[in-house]
Amino acid sequence: MIEVKHLTKSYGSVQAVHDVSFTVGDKEVVGFLGPNGAGKTTTLRIIAGFLGATRGRVTVDGIDTVRDPVRARYRIGYMPENVPLYPEMRVGEYLQFRAELKGVPRARRKQAVERAMDDVRIHDHAQVLIGNLSKGYRQRVGLADALVARPSVLVLDEPTAGLDPNQIREVRELIRTVAEQHAVLLSTHIMSEVEATCDRALVIDRGRLVAQGTLDALRTLRRSGATRFVVRGDGARAVEVLKNTGEIHDVRDVRRIADAVVLEARWAAMADPTRETEQAVHRLVAADLKLQEVSPVKTSLEDVFALLTEEEPRESDPSVEVEDSAASREEVEP
Numbered sequence: 001m002i003e004v005k006h007l008t009k010s011y012g013s014v015q016a017v018h019d020v021s022f023t024v025g026d027k028e029v030v031g032f033l034g035p036n037g038a039g040k041t042t043t044l045r046i047i048a049g050f051l052g053a054t055r056g057r058v059t060v061d062g063i064d065t066v067r068d069p070v071r072a073r074y075r076i077g078y079m080p081e082n083v084p085l086y087p088e089m090r091v092g093e094y095l096q097f098r099a100e101l102k103g104v105p106r107a108r109r110k111q112a113v114e115r116a117m118d119d120v121r122i123h124d125h126a127q128v129l130i131g132n133l134s135k136g137y138r139q140r141v142g143l144a145d146a147l148v149a150r151p152s153v154l155v156l157d158e159p160t161a162g163l164d165p166n167q168i169r170e171v172r173e174l175i176r177t178v179a180e181q182h183a184v185l186l187s188t189h190i191m192s193e194v195e196a197t198c199d200r201a202l203v204i205d206r207g208r209l210v211a212q213g214t215l216d217a218l219r220t221l222r223r224s225g226a227t228r229f230v231v232r233g234d235g236a237r238a239v240e241v242l243k244n245t246g247e248i249h250d251v252r253d254v255r256r257i258a259d260a261v262v263l264e265a266r267w268a269a270m271a272d273p274t275r276e277t278e279q280a281v282h283r284l285v286a287a288d289l290k291l292q293e294v295s296p297v298k299t300s301l302e303d304v305f306a307l308l309t310e311e312e313p314r315e316s317d318p319s320v321e322v323e324d325s326a327a328s329r330e331e332v333e334p
């Protein structure tokens with residue numbers, strides 16, 4: 001596991017990372033999310049042992065990356081954003097070379113390379129020159145490189161940057177597979193990446209960790225201010241009833257399921273969604289409409305990201321740790 005405590009990094013007068021603390025547990029995939037220049041690469045490079053910290057401490061499986069960098073480095077597989085590959089080498093040959101550099105004993109090297117190539121499914125490309133690989137396959141070689149010394153922790157810097165949608169899907173699948181045996185920390189500024197691959201996210205903005213939690217818990221940071229009603233019977237009548245209910249902003253007819261209609265009622269900014277929902281339920285029932293389901297509309301992670309990283313001056317300690325139980329409080333009782 002990775003443990004980061006009060007990590008700070010300054011480049012001259014630029015404070016790239018400020019008092020950042022978090023942990024990544026075994027077999028957990030954690031997304032490190034933030035806009036450009038937020039401090040993601042700097043943090044990952046410090047964890048991987050390629051950069052010193054100004055203050056703070058990083059341990060990997062309990063080994064201090066500053067006091068014992070060589071031992072710590074054996075535990076970490078790092079894939080930088082631009083994987084530095086040698087175009088004139090063949091894939092298998094390159095991985096042999098990397099395994100040697102990483103101290104994999106000669107007797108175990110061949111087997112380690114075979115296994116890494118199996119993990120990322122590039123066995124059939126072992127003899128291909130790296131210079132002839134597509135960007136997606138080069139990313140796989142980078143991942144195999146990170147895996148070849150069998151580290152317990154994987155640190156991946158924007159692993160899908162520059163890939164096409166099919167390649168992105170493949171690399172994400174690979175990440176989920178390798179995560180079954182490793183702790184994974186991956187940086188990204190793409191929200192869907194986090195949704196597709198991560199159990200938990202850390203949000204960093206201008207060097208400070210502004211939130212961390214499971215994706216559901218993070219969503220509760222911003223209320224959507226909307227309620228979904230599934231109503232059986234006369235859909236047009238249901239829309240009419242909702243439009244005449246309390247502090248309504250608008251009502252959308254989202255879709256039909258068999259003989260029911262799914263409606264989303266967005267409440268006015270100052271309204272209390274719980275109270276408005278209760279009133280709406282009474283009115284719909286009084287109008288003889290059959291309610292199948294009532295639930296809050298989930299906030300998208302994009303909304304949360306915008307909320308946390310918007311360009312506004314911050315209060316002194318804005319960091320939020322969101323517990324999962326917060327998610328259940330968000331549920332509206334029908």
Ligand code: ATP
Pocket residue numbers: 011014015016034035036037038039040041042043189
């Ligand atoms: P991106 O998503 O664009 O890669 P990032 O979140 O990874 O961004 P970092 O690359 O860690 O952000 O940069 C954090 C801040 O530190 C930025 O303001 C950047 O300009 C600055 N910075 C990074 N490296 C150096 C350096 N070697 N010297 C001076 N400033 C640097």
